[in-house]
Amino acid sequence: MKVLVIGSNGQLGWELCRGGQERGFDIAALDLPEFDITDSTEVKKAVSQANVSLVINAAAYTAVDKAESKSALAFAVNRDGPAYVASSCTELGIPLIHISTDYVFDGNKKGAYSEIDPVTPLGVYGKSKAAGEMEVKGYLHEHIILRTAWLYGMHGHNFVKIMLRLGREKETLRVVDDQYGCPTYAADLAEAILAIADQINEGGNILWGTYHYCGQGVTTWRGFAEKIFNLASEHYSLMVKKVVPITTAEYPTPAKRPINSVLDCSLITKHFDIRPRLWQESLADMLNRYYQHESHIP
Numbered sequence: 001m002k003v004l005v006i007g008s009n010g011q012l013g014w015e016l017c018r019g020g021q022e023r024g025f026d027i028a029a030l031d032l033p034e035f036d037i038t039d040s041t042e043v044k045k046a047v048s049q050a051n052v053s054l055v056i057n058a059a060a061y062t063a064v065d066k067a068e069s070k071s072a073l074a075f076a077v078n079r080d081g082p083a084y085v086a087s088s089c090t091e092l093g094i095p096l097i098h099i100s101t102d103y104v105f106d107g108n109k110k111g112a113y114s115e116i117d118p119v120t121p122l123g124v125y126g127k128s129k130a131a132g133e134m135e136v137k138g139y140l141h142e143h144i145i146l147r148t149a150w151l152y153g154m155h156g157h158n159f160v161k162i163m164l165r166l167g168r169e170k171e172t173l174r175v176v177d178d179q180y181g182c183p184t185y186a187a188d189l190a191e192a193i194l195a196i197a198d199q200i201n202e203g204g205n206i207l208w209g210t211y212h213y214c215g216q217g218v219t220t221w222r223g224f225a226e227k228i229f230n231l232a233s234e235h236y237s238l239m240v241k242k243v244v245p246i247t248t249a250e251y252p253t254p255a256k257r258p259i260n261s262v263l264d265c266s267l268i269t270k271h272f273d274i275r276p277r278l279w280q281e282s283l284a285d286m287l288n289r290y291y292q293h294e295s296h297i298p
Protein backbone atom coordinates (compact mmCIF):
# COMPACT_ATOMS: atom_id res chain seq x y z
CA MET A 1 0.00 0.00 0.00
CA LYS A 2 1.32 3.45 -0.87
CA VAL A 3 0.70 6.05 1.84
CA LEU A 4 1.36 9.79 1.84
CA VAL A 5 2.53 11.24 5.17
CA ILE A 6 2.14 15.03 5.37
CA GLY A 7 4.16 16.65 8.17
CA SER A 8 6.81 13.94 7.87
CA ASN A 9 9.48 15.87 9.82
CA GLY A 10 7.34 16.32 12.93
CA GLN A 11 7.32 14.16 16.06
CA LEU A 12 4.52 11.96 14.76
CA GLY A 13 5.33 12.20 11.04
CA TRP A 14 8.86 10.94 11.67
CA GLU A 15 7.54 7.86 13.51
CA LEU A 16 4.91 7.28 10.83
CA CYS A 17 7.56 7.18 8.10
CA ARG A 18 9.81 4.88 10.16
CA GLY A 19 7.00 2.56 11.28
CA GLY A 20 5.31 2.59 7.87
CA GLN A 21 8.49 1.47 6.13
CA GLU A 22 8.96 -1.27 8.76
CA ARG A 23 5.44 -2.53 8.01
CA GLY A 24 6.24 -2.65 4.31
CA PHE A 25 4.20 0.38 3.25
CA ASP A 26 5.52 2.45 0.38
CA ILE A 27 5.77 5.85 2.09
CA ALA A 28 5.70 9.21 0.30
CA ALA A 29 6.66 12.07 2.62
CA LEU A 30 5.95 15.82 2.49
CA ASP A 31 6.83 18.69 4.82
CA LEU A 32 8.18 22.23 4.93
CA PRO A 33 10.21 23.74 3.33
CA GLU A 34 9.61 21.80 0.09
CA PHE A 35 5.87 21.49 0.62
CA ASP A 36 3.49 24.05 2.16
CA ILE A 37 0.07 22.77 3.19
CA THR A 38 -1.34 26.32 3.10
CA ASP A 39 -0.89 26.51 -0.69
CA SER A 40 -4.05 24.97 -2.20
CA THR A 41 -2.57 24.51 -5.69
CA GLU A 42 0.54 22.85 -4.31
CA VAL A 43 -1.53 20.53 -2.09
CA LYS A 44 -3.79 19.44 -4.94
CA LYS A 45 -0.81 18.78 -7.22
CA ALA A 46 1.28 16.96 -4.59
CA VAL A 47 -1.53 14.70 -3.35
CA SER A 48 -2.47 13.79 -6.92
CA GLN A 49 1.13 13.16 -8.02
CA ALA A 50 1.85 11.01 -4.94
CA ASN A 51 -0.53 8.43 -6.42
CA VAL A 52 -1.35 6.85 -3.04
CA SER A 53 -4.21 4.83 -1.53
CA LEU A 54 -4.25 6.73 1.78
CA VAL A 55 -3.18 10.14 3.09
CA ILE A 56 -2.14 10.76 6.71
CA ASN A 57 -2.01 14.41 7.76
CA ALA A 58 0.33 14.93 10.71
CA ALA A 59 1.27 18.50 9.71
CA ALA A 60 0.14 21.22 12.07
CA TYR A 61 1.03 24.57 13.56
CA THR A 62 1.65 23.26 17.10
CA ALA A 63 3.15 26.30 18.86
CA VAL A 64 0.24 26.73 21.28
CA ASP A 65 1.41 30.00 22.87
CA LYS A 66 2.72 31.63 19.68
CA ALA A 67 -0.59 30.82 17.98
CA GLU A 68 -2.25 33.46 20.20
CA SER A 69 -0.37 36.18 18.27
CA LYS A 70 -0.09 34.26 14.95
CA SER A 71 -3.74 33.44 14.51
CA ALA A 72 -3.77 33.81 10.71
CA LEU A 73 -0.89 31.36 10.32
CA ALA A 74 -2.40 28.87 12.82
CA PHE A 75 -5.71 28.89 10.93
CA ALA A 76 -3.96 28.65 7.54
CA VAL A 77 -2.05 25.51 8.61
CA ASN A 78 -4.60 23.88 10.94
CA ARG A 79 -7.89 24.74 9.18
CA ASP A 80 -7.17 25.62 5.53
CA GLY A 81 -4.43 23.01 5.02
CA PRO A 82 -6.63 20.08 6.11
CA ALA A 83 -9.44 21.49 3.94
CA TYR A 84 -7.18 21.42 0.86
CA VAL A 85 -5.97 17.91 1.71
CA ALA A 86 -9.49 16.58 2.34
CA SER A 87 -10.89 18.12 -0.86
CA SER A 88 -7.99 16.62 -2.85
CA CYS A 89 -8.74 13.22 -1.28
CA THR A 90 -12.42 13.57 -2.25
CA GLU A 91 -11.48 14.31 -5.86
CA LEU A 92 -9.15 11.31 -5.96
CA GLY A 93 -11.49 8.98 -4.02
CA ILE A 94 -8.96 8.15 -1.29
CA PRO A 95 -9.35 8.18 2.51
CA LEU A 96 -7.62 10.52 4.96
CA ILE A 97 -6.42 10.02 8.52
CA HIS A 98 -6.16 13.47 10.09
CA ILE A 99 -4.63 14.13 13.52
CA SER A 100 -6.27 16.45 16.00
CA THR A 101 -5.98 17.38 19.65
CA ASP A 102 -7.36 17.37 23.19
CA TYR A 103 -7.20 21.20 22.95
CA VAL A 104 -10.53 21.17 21.09
CA PHE A 105 -12.00 20.76 24.63
CA ASP A 106 -12.03 23.38 27.39
CA GLY A 107 -11.09 20.88 30.12
CA ASN A 108 -14.05 21.67 32.38
CA LYS A 109 -15.62 18.20 32.12
CA LYS A 110 -15.40 15.91 35.15
CA GLY A 111 -14.04 12.63 33.74
CA ALA A 112 -12.62 11.59 30.39
CA TYR A 113 -13.71 13.26 27.14
CA SER A 114 -15.50 11.04 24.64
CA GLU A 115 -15.74 11.63 20.89
CA ILE A 116 -19.29 12.95 21.17
CA ASP A 117 -18.56 15.63 23.77
CA PRO A 118 -19.09 19.15 22.44
CA VAL A 119 -16.01 20.93 21.12
CA THR A 120 -15.26 24.10 23.13
CA PRO A 121 -11.65 25.19 22.52
CA LEU A 122 -10.04 27.78 24.77
CA GLY A 123 -7.35 29.31 22.56
CA VAL A 124 -6.35 30.00 18.97
CA TYR A 125 -4.54 26.67 18.52
CA GLY A 126 -7.56 24.67 19.74
CA LYS A 127 -9.97 26.78 17.69
CA SER A 128 -7.87 26.34 14.55
CA LYS A 129 -7.65 22.56 15.07
CA ALA A 130 -11.41 22.34 15.74
CA ALA A 131 -11.99 24.28 12.50
CA GLY A 132 -9.70 21.80 10.69
CA GLU A 133 -11.81 18.90 11.95
CA MET A 134 -14.94 20.60 10.58
CA GLU A 135 -13.31 21.04 7.17
CA VAL A 136 -12.24 17.39 6.99
CA LYS A 137 -15.75 16.22 7.96
CA GLY A 138 -17.32 18.63 5.47
CA TYR A 139 -15.23 17.55 2.47
CA LEU A 140 -14.73 13.85 2.94
CA HIS A 141 -16.83 10.95 4.20
CA GLU A 142 -13.93 8.48 4.24
CA HIS A 143 -11.99 10.13 7.05
CA ILE A 144 -10.61 9.23 10.46
CA ILE A 145 -10.00 12.19 12.76
CA LEU A 146 -7.71 10.96 15.51
CA ARG A 147 -7.44 13.21 18.56
CA THR A 148 -4.42 12.75 20.79
CA ALA A 149 -2.83 14.55 23.76
CA TRP A 150 0.45 15.33 25.51
CA LEU A 151 2.52 13.94 22.61
CA TYR A 152 6.24 13.26 22.98
CA GLY A 153 8.77 11.27 20.98
CA MET A 154 12.35 10.79 19.91
CA HIS A 155 12.28 13.38 17.17
CA GLY A 156 11.39 17.04 17.61
CA HIS A 157 10.62 19.23 20.60
CA ASN A 158 8.56 18.01 23.52
CA PHE A 159 8.10 18.04 27.31
CA VAL A 160 10.25 14.93 27.87
CA LYS A 161 13.26 16.44 26.12
CA ILE A 162 12.82 19.76 27.94
CA MET A 163 12.71 17.94 31.29
CA LEU A 164 15.80 15.87 30.39
CA ARG A 165 17.70 19.08 29.64
CA LEU A 166 16.48 20.92 32.75
CA GLY A 167 17.12 17.85 34.89
CA ARG A 168 20.81 18.07 33.97
CA GLU A 169 21.00 21.80 34.66
CA LYS A 170 18.95 22.47 37.82
CA GLU A 171 18.56 20.99 41.31
CA THR A 172 14.97 22.18 41.78
CA LEU A 173 12.20 22.43 39.21
CA ARG A 174 8.71 23.88 39.58
CA VAL A 175 6.18 21.97 37.49
CA VAL A 176 2.41 22.45 37.08
CA ASP A 177 0.44 19.93 39.13
CA ASP A 178 -3.19 20.86 38.47
CA GLN A 179 -3.54 19.96 34.77
CA TYR A 180 -4.46 16.33 34.15
CA GLY A 181 -3.70 14.38 30.98
CA CYS A 182 -2.40 11.23 29.33
CA PRO A 183 1.16 11.30 27.97
CA THR A 184 1.25 9.76 24.49
CA TYR A 185 4.37 8.32 22.88
CA ALA A 186 4.53 9.29 19.19
CA ALA A 187 5.76 5.79 18.27
CA ASP A 188 2.65 4.23 19.90
CA LEU A 189 0.35 6.71 18.14
CA ALA A 190 2.08 5.97 14.83
CA GLU A 191 1.55 2.23 15.41
CA ALA A 192 -2.16 2.84 16.11
CA ILE A 193 -2.50 4.90 12.90
CA LEU A 194 -0.64 2.30 10.87
CA ALA A 195 -2.86 -0.45 12.31
CA ILE A 196 -5.88 1.51 11.03
CA ALA A 197 -4.09 1.91 7.68
CA ASP A 198 -3.65 -1.88 7.58
CA GLN A 199 -7.38 -2.37 8.19
CA ILE A 200 -8.22 0.13 5.43
CA ASN A 201 -5.80 -1.71 3.13
CA GLU A 202 -7.45 -5.05 3.92
CA GLY A 203 -10.74 -3.58 2.71
CA GLY A 204 -12.66 -4.33 5.91
CA ASN A 205 -15.76 -2.47 7.06
CA ILE A 206 -14.26 0.79 8.37
CA LEU A 207 -16.40 2.92 10.66
CA TRP A 208 -15.23 6.36 9.53
CA GLY A 209 -15.37 9.28 11.96
CA THR A 210 -13.68 10.72 15.03
CA TYR A 211 -11.64 8.69 17.55
CA HIS A 212 -9.44 9.32 20.57
CA TYR A 213 -6.01 7.81 21.20
CA CYS A 214 -3.65 8.62 24.09
CA GLY A 215 -1.47 6.74 26.57
CA GLN A 216 -3.37 4.76 29.20
CA GLY A 217 -3.50 6.27 32.70
CA VAL A 218 -3.71 9.82 33.95
CA THR A 219 -1.10 12.11 35.49
CA THR A 220 -0.19 15.78 35.89
CA TRP A 221 2.81 17.54 34.32
CA ARG A 222 4.50 17.22 37.76
CA GLY A 223 3.77 13.47 37.84
CA PHE A 224 5.04 13.13 34.27
CA ALA A 225 8.25 15.03 35.14
CA GLU A 226 8.89 12.90 38.26
CA LYS A 227 8.55 9.70 36.21
CA ILE A 228 10.88 11.07 33.51
CA PHE A 229 13.56 11.80 36.13
CA ASN A 230 12.98 8.50 37.88
CA LEU A 231 13.46 6.52 34.65
CA ALA A 232 16.19 8.74 33.18
CA SER A 233 18.32 8.41 36.33
CA GLU A 234 18.74 4.71 35.43
CA HIS A 235 20.60 5.87 32.31
CA TYR A 236 22.21 9.16 33.22
CA SER A 237 23.32 11.16 36.24
CA LEU A 238 20.91 14.05 36.77
CA MET A 239 21.32 17.21 38.83
CA VAL A 240 17.63 17.56 39.74
CA LYS A 241 16.77 16.61 43.32
CA LYS A 242 13.37 18.13 43.85
CA VAL A 243 10.24 18.73 41.76
CA VAL A 244 8.05 21.37 43.39
CA PRO A 245 4.35 21.17 42.46
CA ILE A 246 2.88 24.51 41.38
CA THR A 247 -0.51 25.65 40.10
CA THR A 248 -1.37 26.80 36.59
CA ALA A 249 -1.84 30.30 38.04
CA GLU A 250 1.80 30.25 39.19
CA TYR A 251 2.98 29.48 35.62
CA PRO A 252 1.15 31.97 33.38
CA THR A 253 1.28 31.36 29.62
CA PRO A 254 -0.19 33.35 26.68
CA ALA A 255 -2.58 30.48 25.84
CA LYS A 256 -5.00 29.08 28.39
CA ARG A 257 -4.73 25.30 28.67
CA PRO A 258 -7.41 22.74 29.56
CA ILE A 259 -7.22 21.60 33.20
CA ASN A 260 -8.57 18.19 32.17
CA SER A 261 -7.15 16.75 28.93
CA VAL A 262 -8.09 13.13 29.61
CA LEU A 263 -9.43 11.34 26.51
CA ASP A 264 -11.61 8.23 26.62
CA CYS A 265 -10.09 5.76 24.13
CA SER A 266 -12.70 3.00 24.37
CA LEU A 267 -14.14 3.65 20.88
CA ILE A 268 -10.87 3.00 19.03
CA THR A 269 -10.52 -0.24 21.02
CA LYS A 270 -14.07 -1.26 20.14
CA HIS A 271 -13.91 -0.48 16.41
CA PHE A 272 -10.25 -1.13 15.58
CA ASP A 273 -9.09 -3.40 18.44
CA ILE A 274 -6.38 -0.84 19.30
CA ARG A 275 -5.41 -0.77 22.99
CA PRO A 276 -3.17 2.05 24.28
CA ARG A 277 -0.31 1.00 26.57
CA LEU A 278 0.27 2.34 30.08
CA TRP A 279 1.99 5.71 29.63
CA GLN A 280 4.78 4.75 32.07
CA GLU A 281 5.69 1.67 29.96
CA SER A 282 5.85 3.73 26.79
CA LEU A 283 7.96 6.41 28.47
CA ALA A 284 10.45 3.75 29.63
CA ASP A 285 10.69 2.48 26.02
CA MET A 286 11.23 5.97 24.66
CA LEU A 287 13.99 6.70 27.19
CA ASN A 288 15.74 3.40 26.44
CA ARG A 289 15.72 4.28 22.77
CA TYR A 290 16.70 7.88 23.44
CA TYR A 291 19.77 7.01 25.50
CA GLN A 292 20.88 4.43 22.93
CA HIS A 293 20.64 6.87 20.02
CA GLU A 294 20.73 10.31 21.66
CA SER A 295 23.50 11.77 19.53
CA HIS A 296 21.71 10.89 16.28
CA ILE A 297 18.27 12.34 17.04
CA PRO A 298 17.77 16.02 16.19
Ligand SMILES: NC(=O)c1ccc[n+]([C@@H]2O[C@H](COP(=O)([O-])OP(=O)(O)OC[C@H]3O[C@@H](n4cnc5c(N)ncnc54)[C@H](OP(=O)(O)O)[C@@H]3O)[C@@H](O)[C@H]2O)c1
Pocket residue numbers: 006007008009010011012013030031032035036037038057058059060061062077099100101102103129147148149150151152156157
Ligand atom coordinates in the same frame (compact mmCIF):
# COMPACT_ATOMS: atom_id res chain seq x y z
N1 LIG B 1 2.54 17.93 20.30
C1 LIG B 1 1.49 17.65 21.10
O1 LIG B 1 1.59 17.63 22.34
C2 LIG B 1 0.16 17.33 20.49
C3 LIG B 1 -0.92 17.09 21.34
C4 LIG B 1 -2.16 16.77 20.78
C5 LIG B 1 -2.30 16.70 19.41
N2 LIG B 1 -1.25 16.97 18.60
C6 LIG B 1 -1.46 16.89 17.15
O2 LIG B 1 -0.69 15.80 16.67
C7 LIG B 1 -0.24 16.07 15.33
C8 LIG B 1 1.24 15.87 15.25
O3 LIG B 1 1.87 16.74 16.21
P1 LIG B 1 3.45 16.81 16.36
O4 LIG B 1 3.74 17.04 17.80
O5 LIG B 1 4.08 15.68 15.64
O6 LIG B 1 3.73 18.17 15.60
P2 LIG B 1 5.13 18.78 15.14
O7 LIG B 1 6.25 18.01 15.72
O8 LIG B 1 5.04 20.25 15.38
O9 LIG B 1 5.10 18.47 13.58
C9 LIG B 1 4.28 19.13 12.71
C10 LIG B 1 4.95 19.16 11.37
O10 LIG B 1 4.14 19.93 10.49
C11 LIG B 1 4.98 20.81 9.78
N3 LIG B 1 4.31 21.99 9.28
C12 LIG B 1 4.00 23.14 9.92
N4 LIG B 1 3.48 24.03 9.06
C13 LIG B 1 3.44 23.44 7.85
C14 LIG B 1 3.04 23.86 6.56
N5 LIG B 1 2.59 25.09 6.33
N6 LIG B 1 3.14 22.98 5.54
C15 LIG B 1 3.63 21.73 5.74
N7 LIG B 1 4.04 21.27 6.92
C16 LIG B 1 3.96 22.12 7.98
C17 LIG B 1 6.04 21.18 10.80
O11 LIG B 1 7.15 21.77 10.17
P3 LIG B 1 8.05 22.86 11.00
O12 LIG B 1 8.51 22.15 12.21
O13 LIG B 1 9.11 23.24 10.03
O14 LIG B 1 7.11 23.99 11.34
C18 LIG B 1 6.33 19.84 11.42
O15 LIG B 1 7.28 19.11 10.68
C19 LIG B 1 -0.72 17.49 15.02
O16 LIG B 1 -1.93 17.41 14.34
C20 LIG B 1 -0.97 18.10 16.38
O17 LIG B 1 -1.94 19.12 16.33
C21 LIG B 1 -0.02 17.27 19.11
